[in-house]
Amino acid sequence: MTAYRPTFTPRETVSELDRYIVGQNKAKKAVAIALRNRWRRRQVPDDLRDEINPKNIIMIGPTGVGKTEIARRLAKLGQAPFIKVEASKFTEVGYVGRDVESMIRDLTDIAINMVKVEETQRNETKAASAAEDRLIELLLEEARPHIQNSAPQTYFAVGPDGSTVNVSPAERESLRQQLRSGSLDDAMVTIKTAVSQPGPQFEILAGAGMDDMMSNLKDALGNLQGMMPGGGKSREQRVNVPEGLRILTEQESEKLVDMDKVTELALDRVQNSGIIFVDEIDKIAMGGSRGGTGGPGPDISRGGVQRDLLPIVEGSMVTTKYGVVRTDHILFIAAGAFHEAKVSDLIPELQGRFPIRVELNALGEDDFFRILTEPRNSLVRQYEALMATEGVKLVFEENGIRELARVAFEANTRLENIGARRLHTVLENLLEDVSFKAPELTGKTITIDAALVRDKMGEVLEDEDLRRYIL
Numbered sequence: 001m002t003a004y005r006p007t008f009t010p011r012e013t014v015s016e017l018d019r020y021i022v023g024q025n026k027a028k029k030a031v032a033i034a035l036r037n038r039w040r041r042r043q044v045p046d047d048l049r050d051e052i053n054p055k056n057i058i059m060i061g062p063t064g065v066g067k068t069e070i071a072r073r074l075a076k077l078g079q080a081p082f083i084k085v086e087a088s089k090f091t092e093v094g095y096v097g098r099d100v101e102s103m104i105r106d107l108t109d110i111a112i113n114m115v116k117v118e119e120t121q122r123n124e125t126k127a128a129s130a131a132e133d134r135l136i137e138l139l140l141e142e143a144r145p146h147i148q149n150s151a152p153q154t155y156f157a158v159g160p161d162g163s164t165v166n167v168s169p170a171e172r173e174s175l176r177q178q179l180r181s182g183s184l185d186d187a188m189v190t191i192k193t194a195v196s197q198p199g200p201q202f203e204i205l206a207g208a209g210m211d212d213m214m215s216n217l218k219d220a221l222g223n224l225q226g227m228m229p230g231g232g233k234s235r236e237q238r239v240n241v242p243e244g245l246r247i248l249t250e251q252e253s254e255k256l257v258d259m260d261k262v263t264e265l266a267l268d269r270v271q272n273s274g275i276i277f278v279d280e281i282d283k284i285a286m287g288g289s290r291g292g293t294g295g296p297g298p299d300i301s302r303g304g305v306q307r308d309l310l311p312i313v314e315g316s317m318v319t320t321k322y323g324v325v326r327t328d329h330i331l332f333i334a335a336g337a338f339h340e341a342k343v344s345d346l347i348p349e350l351q352g353r354f355p356i357r358v359e360l361n362a363l364g365e366d367d368f369f370r371i372l373t374e375p376r377n378s379l380v381r382q383y384e385a386l387m388a389t390e391g392v393k394l395v396f397e398e399n400g401i402r403e404l405a406r407v408a409f410e411a412n413t414r415l416e417n418i419g420a421r422r423l424h425t426v427l428e429n430l431l432e433d434v435s436f437k438a439p440e441l442t443g444k445t446i447t448i449d450a451a452l453v454r455d456k457m458g459e460v461l462e463d464e465d466l467r468r469y470i471l
C-alpha cells in the first residue's frame with residue numbers, strides 16, 4: 001500500500017501562493033482545491049476512485065496578471081510531478097515539431113527524478129556509512145606501507161570479505177574518529193570512478209510522432225556505449241578525503257537506489273498526482289487570428305493540436321520509456337489571455353474537459369504598489385540587491401513606490417495594457433542611469449522618492465513618442 005504523501009491544505013496552498021502573487025484569489029483557490037482533491041481521491045474506496053475525474057481548470061485573464069506566475073509557483077511547491085508546456089509549441093501528428101504525447105513523457109521523466117531524489121535521501125544515512133567504511137579501507141591501504149614496513153604483498157592482502165587483513169578493530173575505529181573529526185581532511189586517497197563517455201554527437205530532426213522512437217533510440221545508443229570500445233571504463237583519481245567521501249557516498253547511493261521501485265512509484269505518481277499546465281491555450285483556439293489573416297493553414301494545425309490533445313486530457317495510454325502511462329487522472333490546468341479567441345472557440349469536446357473556469361482580474365494601481373512591495377522577491381528588492389553588489393545603497397521611499405505604481409498604471413492605460421510586466425519597463429527605465437554608473441557610485445546612497453520618479457518619468461509619460469518607444 002502506498003503511503004499517502006502529505007499535501008498542503010487548500011488554505012496552505014493559497015498562503016504559499018500569496019507570498020508571491022498579489023490578488024487573483026479566485027484562481028488561487030481553484031488550483032488549491034484541485035490539488036487537494038488529488039489527495040482526497042487517493043483515499044476514496046477503489047471502485048469509486050476510478051470514477052472521480054480531475055476537475056481541469058482554465059484560467060482566463062488579460063496579459064501580465066499572474067497566470068503563468070501561478071503555475072511557476074505551484075511547480076515550486078513540489079507537491080506533485082508538474083510540467084508547464086506551451087500549447088503553441090505543439091504540432092499536429094504528422095508535422096514537424098513536438099507532438100502532444102511528449103508532454104506525458106516529459107512529466108514521467110520529472111516524476112522519475114523526483115522519486116529518485118527522495119529514494120536517495122531516504123538512503124542517505126546508509127550510503128554515508130557505507131561510504132565511510134570504504135574510505136577507511138582506502139585510508140588503511142594508503143597508510144599501511146608507512147606504518148609497518150611490510151612487504152608489498154602484505155599491503156595488498158585483502159580478506160575474503162573485502163576488508164584488509166591485519167588491522168585491529170581498534171585501529172579502524174581510531175581512524176573513523178579521526179575521519180569524523182576532520183583531522184584527515186588534508187590526506188589524499190585514490191578513488192576509482194566510472195568514466196562517462198560522451199555519446200556520439202548527433203541530432204536527428206524528429207518528425208512529429210517520432211519523439212518516442214527517438215528517445216528509445218537514444219536510450220539504446222546509451223546502453224550500447226557500455227559495450228563499445230572505451231565504454232564502461234573506470235579511471236583512478238587522486239582526491240582529498242572530503243571529496244573522496246562525497247564521491248563514495250554518491251556511488252553508494254547509486255547502488256542503494258532500486259530503479260525498479262523508483263519506476264513503479266514514479267508511474268503511480270504521474271498517473272494519480274501528475275499536473276500539466278497548458279499555457280497559452282488560446283493560441284490553439286480557432287478563429288480570431290490577428291489581423292484576420294487566418295488562412296486554412298494555421299487553423300487546420302490548431303484544430304489538429306486540439307484534437308490530438310483531447311484523448312490525452314480525456315484519458316488514454318501513452319507509451320513512455322518507463323512504461324505505459326494512463327492519463328485519465330492527470331490534472332490539467334490551462335491558461336490563456338483569450339484576447340482574440342474565446343474559450344468557445346476551442347473544440348467543444350475540449351471545452352467540456354475543462355469544467356472549471358476562473359477569471360483573473362486586470363491589475364490596478366494599488367495592485368502594482370503591492371506587487372512592488374509585498375512579494376519577498378519583488379522587483380524593488382531585486383534592484384536593491386543588485387545595486388548592493390556594487391556598494392550602492394538604493395532606498396525606495398514609500399511615496400516613490402506609489403508614484404512608480406501610478407506611472408505604470410498610467411502607461412498601461414495610455415498605451416497597451418501589459419499588466420505587471422509594465423513595472424519591469426518602468427523600473428528599468430527609471431534606474432538605467434544608476435545601473436550604468438553604479439560601479440562609480442560605490443558607497444553612495446540613492447533615494448527613490450516621488451519627486452525623483454516624477455522628474456525622470458514625467459517627460460517620458462508626457463511625450464507620445466517617448467512613451468511609445470521607451471516604456
Ligand SMILES: Nc1ncnc2c1ncn2[C@@H]1O[C@H](COP(=O)(O)OP(=O)(O)OP(=O)(O)O)[C@@H](O)[C@H]1O
Nearest residue numbers: 020021022063064065066067068069337371420421
Ligand atoms: N498578481 C501578480 N502578483 C505579483 N506579480 C505579478 C502578478 N501578475 C503578474 N505579475 C508579474 O508580472 C510578470 C508577468 O506575469 P505572468 O507571466 O504571470 O503573466 P500572464 O498572466 O501569464 O500573461 P500572458 O497572458 O501574457 O502570458 C511576472 O514577472 C509576474 O511575476
Ligand SMILES: [Mg+2]
Nearest residue numbers: 067068069279
Ligand atoms: Mg503567461
